Every structure is written in C-alpha cells, then in structure tokens.
Amino acid sequence: MKVFKKRQTKVKSFFRSEDMELCQLLLHTDNAFDCLIELGHQGAVQFNNVYDEDRLLNNLYSKKVSQCYEYLRLVDNLHNMIVQMHVNEIFYPDVDRENRLREKDLAKYGDRLKRIHVEASAVTEHYYRLDHRRYRMMEHSFAITRANKYMTADMGSELLYSESTVMGLVQDATTTGAHHSQLNYMIGSIRADKFYSFELLLYRLCSFNLIIRFAEMPTPVYEFHHGQRPEKMRKFAILMMTSSTMLWPKVLKICGHYHVNIYDCPRSASEREEKVRELSQEILNVEKVLKEAELMRRQILEVAGQDLFIVRVNLRKALKVYDLMNRLRLVGGFEVPRYLLAEVYVPSSDVQEVRLILRNASRLSGGADREEATDDELDNMEEEEEEEKQDTTEKNKEKKQMQWEETEESEFQPDFQSDMTSRAILLKKTRMVNHMPPTYFRLNRFTRGFQNLIDAYGMADYKELNPAPYTIITFPFLFAVMFGDVGHGILLILFSLIMIWKHRAIEKYQIASTSENEILNILFAGRYIILLMGIFSVYMGIIYGIIMAKGFNLFGSSWSCRYNATTLSDPLIQLTLDSSDPNFYSGHPYPIGMDPVWAVVGQDSITTTNSLKMKMAIVLGISQMMFGLGLAAANCVLLKKKADLVLVVIPQAIFMTCLFCYLVFLILYKWLVFGGHKQTPYNSACAPNVLITFINMMLMKTEDPPENCLANMYPYERLLEYALVAIALCMIPILLAGKPLYLLRKRKKQEKERESRDLRPMRRQTIREMRSTMWYSTDDVSETSKQKSVDNEEEFEMSEIWIHSGIHTIETVLGSVSHTASYLRLWALSLAHDQLSDVLWHMVLNKGFSNNQPLYYSVPVLMASFYAWAILTVAILVMMEGLSAFLHTLRLHWVEFQSKFFGGAGESFKAFSFPPSNQRS
Numbered sequence: 001m002k003v004f005k006k007r008q009t010k011v012k013s014f015f016r017s018e019d020m021e022l023c024q025l026l027l028h029t030d031n032a033f034d035c036l037i038e039l040g041h042q043g044a045v046q047f048n049n050v051y052d053e054d055r056l057l058n059n060l061y062s063k064k065v066s067q068c069y070e071y072l073r074l075v076d077n078l079h080n081m082i083v084q085m086h087v088n089e090i091f092y093p094d095v096d097r098e099n100r101l102r103e104k105d106l107a108k109y110g111d112r113l114k115r116i117h118v119e120a121s122a123v124t125e126h127y128y129r130l131d132h133r134r135y136r137m138m139e140h141s142f143a144i145t146r147a148n149k150y151m152t153a154d155m156g157s158e159l160l161y162s163e164s165t166v167m168g169l170v171q172d173a174t175t176t177g178a179h180h181s182q183l184n185y186m187i188g189s190i191r192a193d194k195f196y197s198f199e200l201l202l203y204r205l206c207s208f209n210l211i212i213r214f215a216e217m218p219t220p221v222y223e224f225h226h227g228q229r230p231e232k233m234r235k236f237a238i239l240m241m242t243s244s245t246m247l248w249p250k251v252l253k254i255c256g257h258y259h260v261n262i263y264d265c266p267r268s269a270s271e272r273e274e275k276v277r278e279l280s281q282e283i284l285n286v287e288k289v290l291k292e293a294e295l296m297r298r299q300i301l302e303v304a305g306q307d308l309f310i311v312r313v314n315l316r317k318a319l320k321v322y323d324l325m326n327r328l329r330l331v332g333g334f335e336v337p338r339y340l341l342a343e344v345y346v347p348s349s350d351v352q353e354v355r356l357i358l359r360n361a362s363r364l365s366g367g368a369d370r371e372e373a374t375d376d377e378l379d380n381m382e383e384e385e386e387e388e389k390q391d392t393t394e395k396n397k398e399k400k401q402m403q404w405e406e407t408e409e410s411e412f413q414p415d416f417q418s419d420m421t422s423r424a425i426l427l428k429k430t431r432m433v434n435h436m437p438p439t440y441f442r443l444n445r446f447t448r449g450f451q452n453l454i455d456a457y458g459m460a461d462y463k464e465l466n467p468a469p470y471t472i473i474t475f476p477f478l479f480a481v482m483f484g485d486v487g488h489g490i491l492l493i494l495f496s497l498i499m500i501w502k503h504r505a506i507e508k509y510q511i512a513s514t515s516e517n518e519i520l521n522i523l524f525a526g527r528y529i530i531l532l533m534g535i536f537s538v539y540m541g542i543i544y545g546i547i548m549a550k551g552f553n554l555f556g557s558s559w560s561c562r563y564n565a566t567t568l569s570d571p572l573i574q575l576t577l578d579s580s581d582p583n584f585y586s587g588h589p590y591p592i593g594m595d596p597v598w599a600v601v602g603q604d605s606i607t608t609t610n611s612l613k614m615k616m617a618i619v620l621g622i623s624q625m626m627f628g629l630g631l632a633a634a635n636c637v638l639l640k641k642k643a644d645l646v647l648v649v650i651p652q653a654i655f656m657t658c659l660f661c662y663l664v665f666l667i668l669y670k671w672l673v674f675g676g677h678k679q680t681p682y683n684s685a686c687a688p689n690v691l692i693t694f695i696n697m698m699l700m701k702t703e704d705p706p707e708n709c710l711a712n713m714y715p716y717e718r719l720l721e722y723a724l725v726a727i728a729l730c731m732i733p734i735l736l737a738g739k740p741l742y743l744l745r746k747r748k749k750q751e752k753e754r755e756s757r758d759l760r761p762m763r764r765q766t767i768r769e770m771r772s773t774m775w776y777s778t779d780d781v782s783e784t785s786k787q788k789s790v791d792n793e794e795e796f797e798m799s800e801i802w803i804h805s806g807i808h809t810i811e812t813v814l815g816s817v818s819h820t821a822s823y824l825r826l827w828a829l830s831l832a833h834d835q836l837s838d839v840l841w842h843m844v845l846n847k848g849f850s851n852n853q854p855l856y857y858s859v860p861v862l863m864a865s866f867y868a869w870a871i872l873t874v875a876i877l878v879m880m881e882g883l884s885a886f887l888h889t890l891r892l893h894w895v896e897f898q899s900k901f902f903g904g905a906g907e908s909f910k911a912f913s914f915p916p917s918n919q920r921s
Contacts, residue, residue: 013442015469016638017462019348020437020909022429026331027340028422029060031365033103035424036321036912038361041096043913044350046438048343050327061326068319071110074117075312081120082301082308084229089305093511095917101314102365109311116304123300127293132224134286139189139221140263141279143237146215147187147265148272150239184248185241188255188262191223192216192234198258202240205250211241313917324912343429345909347440351426358424437462440909445503449526450475457894458904465635467898474624474897475889476532481620482829482885483533484540485837487548491878492534499527511918533886543593544609548873549837551599558586559597577601579676580683587677609834613827615667615690621823621896622660625816628900629653635901647738651731652812652900658728660820662697662721666690669713681709688713697721735809740801819896825888833881840877845869 025045027035039045049055082089092099190198199212214236222230238260240251255262266272325340332338346354439460443451451468453475460466480489499506506524510517523530545551562583577597579585590596594612598605629652636645667690674687686709693713696703700722705711712718848865851858898904 013347013349013440014447015466016464017437017439017460017466017906018442020345020440020462021348021351022437023344023346023351024427024429025342025344026425026427027328027342028362028424029338029340030422031362031424032325032340033318033321034365035358035361036324037101037317038357039354040317040321040912040914041100042354042357043911044346044354046345046909046911047324047328048345048435050324050342055327057326058328058330059326060330061322064322065319065326067106067110068315068322071106071113071315072312072319074113075308075315078113078117078120078301078304078308079312081124081297082305085298085301087298087301087305089308091309091512093508095310095313096914099310099314101317105314106318109315113311116300120297120300120304123293123297127290127297128224128230130286130290130293131222131230134283134290135221136261137279137283137286139217139235139237139261141276141283142215142217143187143189143239143263144265144272144276144279146237147185147239148269148276150213151185151269183241183243184245185239185265186248186251186262187237187239187265188260189217189235189237190258190260192236194258195236195238198254198260201254202251205254206242206247209242209244210247210251213239213241317914320914344426345438346426347909351428355426358426362423436907438909439464439906441466441468446528447472449529452525453529453890453893454898455908457898458902459906459908461903461906463639464903464906465631465638465901467631467893467902470627470631471893472532475893476529476536478620478624478826478892479533479885479889480536480540481617481826482888483537483833483882484544484830485546485548485833485877486538486541486552488837488873488878488882489534489537489539489541491874492530492537492882494534496527496531496534499524500531503527511916513918533882544834545594545596545599546834546837549834549841551596553596555591557595557597558588558590559584559595560586577604582677585677610827610831613830614824617823617826618820619664619667620826621820621892622656622664624823624892624897625819625900626653626656626661628897629656632901643739643742647734647742648808651734651738655728655731655735655812656816658724658731659698660816662724663690663694666693666713673713686710697725700725732809732813735812736805740798740805743801744798815899819899822896823892825892829881829885829888833877833885836881837873837877840869840872844872 079089195214199214202210202212217235217237220232221235222232224230242248242251252262266275328340328342330339331341439462441451447468450471451466453471454460454466454468483489503524506520510521510524541547545553559577560583561577577584594609598608601608629649632649633645633653636642636649670687670690674682674684676684680686686706688705692703702711702718845865848858848862851861853861
C-alpha cells in the first residue's frame with residue numbers, strides 16, 4: 001500500500017509541483033558535517049537565503065574552508081605531476097556510493113597528502129636538478145667540441161679579420177711552444193632567440209676587438225626555473241675571442257643580463273679533448289641516477305594515483321559543506337557555539353526520509369546514542385505534527401490577515417538545558433512566510449528530457465500546472481506534421497534506440513571522459529524525445545503516404561484512369577480526373593491517410609496537399625490553443641482564482657470559440673457535406689471558400705453564390721455568424737475593464753474592513769492579485785501628508801492596473817489572430833520537406849536508376865549516386881530539416897500554447913546536493 005501511494009505521489013508531482021514543507025533544521029556542531037554530507041548525497045533539502053549577497057558569515061569554519069582549499073591545491077599539484085609523467089590515475093565510478101566522506105577522514109587526507117606531496121616534490125626537484133646539470137654538461141661538451149674544431153681546423157675560413165691578422169692572433173698552444181699569444185677566448189651557451197640582439201650589442205660595444213662564433217646545438221634543451229615546468233628551447237654554443245683583457249668585465253656583465261652560461265675552456269687541444277671525455281662520462285653517470293630518480297618518482301605518483309580521485313571528490317564535497325556551515329546561524333552563544341540553525345524546504349513525501357537520514361548520520365558520527373527509529377514511529381511523529389498543525393490553524397483562523405508575515409529566525413530558540421542531545425532536529429513551521437515555495441517535479445529518464453524543454457522557457461509557479469506531461473504527446477506530433485516521412489522517421493527511431501540500448505555505455509563514457517561533449521550530452525538527454533518524434537513521423541508518413549519522398553499504395557487507390565491512347569495523344573484535350581464520374585472515382589475514401597493517386601498527378605498533387613495541410617494546420621493550432629485555455633481554467637480552479645477564471649479565462653475562451661472555433665467548424669463541415677461525388681448543390685463546384693466565408697463573416701457582408709449553388713452552407717448561417725461576432729465583441733470590454741473594476745471594488749471593501757477593525761494596512765501585493773496602497777505610520781508625519789501620499793499611490797496603482805489590463809486585452813485579441821497564423825508553419829515546413837525530398841530523389845538517386853550504360857559503368861554510377869543521396873538525406877533532410885522542425889515546434893509550444901496558461905515565473909527547487917562525480921570533477 002505504501003509503495004502504491006508513493007507511486008501515486010510521483011505521478012501527481014509531475015502534473016503539479018509536489019507539496020513543499022517549510023522546516024527548521026537544527027544541527028549540532030559535532031555532527032553537522034556528517035549530516036550535511038548525507039543530505040547532499042540525497043538531494044532533498046533546500047537551504048533558504050544562505051547564498052544571498054548580504055548574508056553574514058559566522059566565520060566558525062573559515063579555517064576549515066581555507067584548509068580544504070590548501071588540500072585541493074596539493075591535489076592539483078599531484079595531478080599535474082601524474083599527467084606529466086603519464087601515470088595512470090585510477091578512476092572510481094562508484095565513489096559517491098562506496099566512499100562516503102566523514103569529518104574524521106579529513107585529517108587523514110591532510111596528513112597523507114602532505115606526506116606524499118613532500119616526497120613527490122623532493123624527488124621531482126632532485127630530478128630537475130640532475131636533469132639541469134646534465135643539460136649544462138651537454139652544453140659544455142658541445143661548446144668545447146665546436147671551439148676545438150674551430151681553433152684547430154676552420155679558423156681561417158670564416159673570420160672577419162684578414163688571414164694574416166688572424167694567424168698572428170689565433171694560435172694553438174700545441175704548435176707555438178714557448179711563444180705566448182695575446183689572444184683570449186671564452187665559451188658559453190645562449191638562447192637562440194636572444195643571440196642576434198646579444199651579438200649586435202657586443203659589436204656596438206667592442207667593434208672589431210671581439211670575434212664571436214656560434215653553432216646551434218643538434219637537439220633542443222630544457223631550461224629549468226624554480227616552481228615552473230621545464231621549458232623546451234633552442235640554444236647556440238658561442239665562442240668569443242679578443243686580444244684585450246680589458247673587455248672581459250663588460251662582456252661578462254652583458255652575458256649576465258642575457259643569461260649566458262659561461263663555461264671554462266682549456267688552453268690546449270689535448271686538454272679540451274680530455275675535458276670532453278670527462279664530461280661524457282659524467283653525463284652517463286648522471287643519466288643512470290636520473291633513471292633511478294624517475295623510477296622512484298613514478299612509484300610515488302602511482303601510490304598517489306590509487307586514491308587521488310577519491311580524495312579530490314571528497315575534498316570538493318567537504319569544501320561545499322564547510323562553506324554552507326559557515327553561512328548558517330549559530331545558536332547557543334558565540335563563545336561556545338553548539339548548534340547551527342537553518343530554514344529549509346523539504347518535499348512533503350521526503351520529510352520522514354530526511355529525518356531518518358539525519359538520525360542515522362548522527363548515530364554513525366557518535367552524536368546520538370538512541371537506536372534508529374522504525375517506520376511506525378516516524379509515521380506516528382508525522383501524524384502528531386499534522387494534528388498539531390490543524391489545531392493551530394483552527395485556533396488562528398480569526399487572527400489571520402491578508403498579508404504574509406515574514407518569520408524571524410530569532411524566534412526559534414531551543415531549550416539547551418532540557419535537550420542535551422546532539423541529534424539533528426527537523427521541525428515543521430506552521431506560520432506563513434512572505435515568499436512562494438519552490439517548484440519541484442519528480443522526474444525519471446523518460447520525462448526529464450521533456451521537462452528540460454519547459455524549464456528552458458521558465459519554471460512553473462508553485463502548484464501551477466506543468467506543461468511537460470502534455471508536451472510528451474503534442475511536441476512530437478507537431479514535429480511529425482512538419483517532418484512526416486516513413487523513411488526519415490525510421491532513421492530517427494533507429495538512432496534513438498541505439499542510444500537507449502547503449503545508455504549504460506554512454507553514461508560510463510560521460511563519467512570517464514576528461515572533456516565534455518556537449519552535442520552528445522544534448523542528444524543523449526533527448527533520446528526519448530527523438531524516439532517519439534520518429535514514431536510520430538512514421539505515423540504522419542503513413543497519413544501522407546510517403547516513404548523517402550516516394551508514395552506507396554497499401555489498400556489500392558479509389559481513383560482510376562479510363563483514358564485510351566488516342567485521347568492521351570491528342571494535344572487539344574485537357575485531361576482531368578472527374579470526381580463526379582464513377583469511372584474515375586469510386587466514391588469510397590482511402591482507408592488511411594491520403595490516396596496514393598495524389599503523389600503522381602503533378603501540379604494537382606501540390607494544389608490538393610497544400611489545401612489539406614493548410615486547413616489541418618489551422619485545425620491543430622486552434623485545438624491546441626483551446627486546450628491551453630482549458631488548462632488555464634484548471635489552473636484558476638486549482639489555485640482558487642475565481643476572478644481570473646470569470647473575468648479573464650472564460651471571456652478569452654468565448655472569444656476564441658465564437659471566431660476561430662467556428663472557423664474549424666466551417667472546415668470540418670465543408671469536408672463532410674461537400675464532395676466531388678455528390679450531386680448539385682453539394683458537389684465540388686459549389687463548395688464555398690472557407691477563408692472568403694470567414695472574411696465575409698468578420699466584415700458582415702454577403703456575396704452572390706454561383707449558379708445552381710446555395711447561398712449559405714447551412715440554414716441561418718448568416719444569422720449565426722452575426723451573433724457569434726457580436727458575442728466575441730462583447731467579450732472585449734469584459735477583458736478590458738472586468739479585472740480592474742473587480743480589484744477596485746475589492747480594495748474599497750478591504751479598506752472599509754480595516755477602518756472598522758482599526759487594523760494596520762496590508763502589504764502591497766502583485767499586480768496579478770491586488771495592487772494595494774502603501775500606508776505609512778510614522779508619528780511625525782501629519783494626517784494631511786499621509787492622506788496625500790495614499791491618494792498618489794492609489795492613483796498610480798490604478799493607472800498601472802488599467803495599463804496592464806489594456807495591454808493584456810490587445811495581446812489577447814491580436815494574439816488570437818497572429819497565433820493562429822503562426823500555426824501555418826506546420827503547412828509551410830511540411831511542404832518544404834516534401835519538395836526537398838523529391839528534389840534529392842529525382843536529381844541524385846534517380847540519375848543512377850535511369851542510367852542505360854553497360855553494367856561495368858552503370859553499377860559504379862549507381863553506387864556513387866546512392867552514396868551521395870544517402871549522405872545528403874541524412875545531413876540535410878534528417879539533421880538540418882529535423883533541427884528546423886524541432887525549433888519551430890519549440891516556438892509553437894513556448895509562445896502559442898504555453899502563453900495561454902503558463903506563467904513560468906516560479907523558482908526551481910535548488911536542493912543542496914553533490915553533482916555526480918566524473919573524470920572532470
């Protein structure tokens with residue numbers, strides 16, 4: 001029985017918002033964190049006004065918030081190291097269910113993170129230092145090698161000085177013996193992008209007294225900076241030679257500004273070769289140490305990667321919880337705070353479950369010694385609270401005013417001496433507040449996509465009818481009217497069924513993906529919408545008799561052609577299919593949809609299908625708008641707005657019925673009474689033009705009928721039309737003045753009641769209900785000034801009400817015409833889709849079928865034409881035309897349908913919850 005009631009509640013909460021309970025939540029500081037963690041996983045509690053800009057923080061948990069930020073910084077650093085080293089970070093898809101966070105776990109997280117981060121940072125820094133040293137030795141070895149080669153073999157081929165001067169200055173110690181040259185030289189390395197400015201500056205400073213030679217290193221090197229990632233760059237090895245030692249201080253100073261690495265260079269060639277061998281051996285030794293350091297670094301990061309994802313997810317949850325706790329009100333004194341107080345909204349059906357969660361969380365955290373409450377105990381508690389609420393309501397019936405009273409949080413002061421338990425407490429509030437409860441609909445995988453379409457326009461008011469249940473049928477049906485084709489509908493069905501069948505794999509992919517695929521997310525969220533659009537497209541394709549732009553004949557056509565070859569060859573004879581001749585038309589309509597003959601009769605096909613689809617669009621549009629007015633009437637009844645029902649909705653319905661519903665009647669009556677196989681005056685020749693008839697009705701004029709035809713479609717037609725127009729015109733003054741006069745009378749009556757009871761004036765309400773006057777009770781304001789301000793406010797509010805009523809009346813009258821015309825897009829897009837399909841068939845695929853070339857040539861042509869036709873069909877007809885039809889259908893629902901009854905100004909239920917964890921968390 002309980003399961004049945006729960007399912008019944010879920011169904012009701014989809015048509016209208018679920019009942020919301022305003023409660024006060026009292027949390028003990030010892031277990032508040034664990035309770036909020038459990039509430040966040042359940043997602044059934046909304047905290048009111050905690051995230052307002054003017055909300056004062058209690059600063060009790062500011063250090064905890066900073067600590068969580070610091071831990072997350074360490075996690076991000078470790079994650080960057082893991083990504084850099086290409087270490088596998090283990091992903092846990094069930095972390096939200098299997099690895100619930102407790103407050104006592106945060107200290108363990110902190111100690112472990114700090115230890116691993118210190119170890120990883122130390123090993124990484126040691127690795128970078130060794131790698132930096134290796135690159136320096138590689139630069140040193142390359143610079144010495146190039147300098148040795150230059151000074152022993154290539155010294156005379158590229159010098160700026162003449163050969164005799166260089167030979168006198170540049171000499172090797174191995175060949176000079178006791179002769180001492182004045183030539184001094186220096187080697188180093190510099191970044192390639194800085195070399196040319198460095199060379200130019202030295203030339204301007206030293207002129208021809210300094211010779212520079214450079215060579216690019218064969219492989220790029222990495223430059224290491226403290227606290228930053230290594231930077232890959234090109235470098236030049238340079239050799240600087242001069243005969244004057246006076247230049248070296250200036251040169252070294254410039255080298256320091258350009259971050260030139262200076263290395264020592266032995267004087268003799270043998271010493272330089274020995275130095276190169278020593279550097280090569282040191283490089284090999286350093287590379288061995290680097291391998292060991294990299295292995296140790298990888299082992300540390302692999303240990304960190306085993307549960308780093310869990311730590312990161314739980315730390316973000318902890319940060320969100322501590323931030324919320326920092327915004328709650330402290331109760332029990334600031335010096336020794338013991339409780340946190342919050343005002344929350346909870347769905348009525350979840351109150352017991354929330355209490356059970358709070359009780360279990362308190363027990364698991366060690367805060368409550370009592371055992372878990374049973375379901376019977378919770379039911380008894382609920383019944384007692386309901387009885388107490390009813391008693392309180394009955395006692396305060398006479399004291400209620402029309403205003404909403406804002407509840408002050410300071411009124412709730414628990415008795416700390418009598419209630420020493422640390423268990424969380426959830427109490428219902430029986431007093432009314434001045435804000436509307438949030439709107440909450442219970443959804444599943446099927447209904448969530450349709451609800452997203454409605455929420456994109458606006459959230460329904462509390463207890464307002466939800467358009468989503470009706471959109472489940474009307475949205476795919478109107479889409480199919482524009483997209484009707486059996487073949488294209490089957491493609492949509494197959495695509496949606498693949499996503500439904502592979503939904504678990506797609507969900508796992510979305511969770512494990514490191515980047516968000518927005519297109520896949522949109523298509524996957526609307527997979528059931530696409531399925532219904534495909535099903536209805538197949539249905540409308542059967543009605544239209546079209547599959548991939550080609551007609552099909554299931555039951556045999558009711559038309560037949562009796563012309564012989566002689567008649568067909570005579571160019572002077574106009575060929576027509578006479579519906580009044582039994583030889584051409586049997587008189588029995590096609591069982592389902594349109595007769596297949598209309599797909600092959602050329603221009604007559606376009607004329608006939610256009611007329612049918614245009615009238616069908618008008619019938620469907622007016623039917624949906626009248627259904628919207630019916631929902632508006634239901635809204636007024638459910639929300640107890642009798643004035644809106646009598647003075648707004650019913651006049652609108654009468655206006656629409658007298659004019660546009662009568663237009664639908666004319667269309668249906670013409671289809672039923674007149675026909676080509678019927679005798680005069682009910683044959684096709686005497687069938688009146690519905691549009692001309694409707695225009696004559698509005699202009700109140702008549703036209704002479706054709707010969708042997710009736711002047712009216714039915715007896716007393718003109719009299720009825722004049723009466724309908726008169727009734728419709730009478731509704732306009734009611735729409736214009738009915739609601740303002742009612743509000744004025746209602747306010748005067750309330751003012752008399754306040755004067756008789758000597759009560760304080762009510763607060764200002766919205767324009768939709770009552771534009772009351774703002775009264776001021778300041779003692780130092782005179783009675784004359786108070787009365788003057790009241791009169792000005794009353795005049796302003798009444799003028800605003802009249803303006804609003806006038807705008808609404810104009811919108812109703814003109815909107816009824818424009819909205820009806822807007823539904824003609826159903827006809828226009830259906831025609832465009834049909835014609836474009838026909839063009840692709842005849843211009844692309846038919847070229848392959850009509851090819852009379854040899855087989856070795858016609859088969860490749862047919863394959864190419866089919867390939868091109870298939871691609872264009874999917875890309876243009878299914879995707880582009882489907883998207884166009886989708887957007888037009890969305891507009892028809894948002895503007896033409898929902899404007900009749902849907903306000904969309906409510907606030908959604910924003911529960912405190914944690915989003916599902918994924919790789920991007």
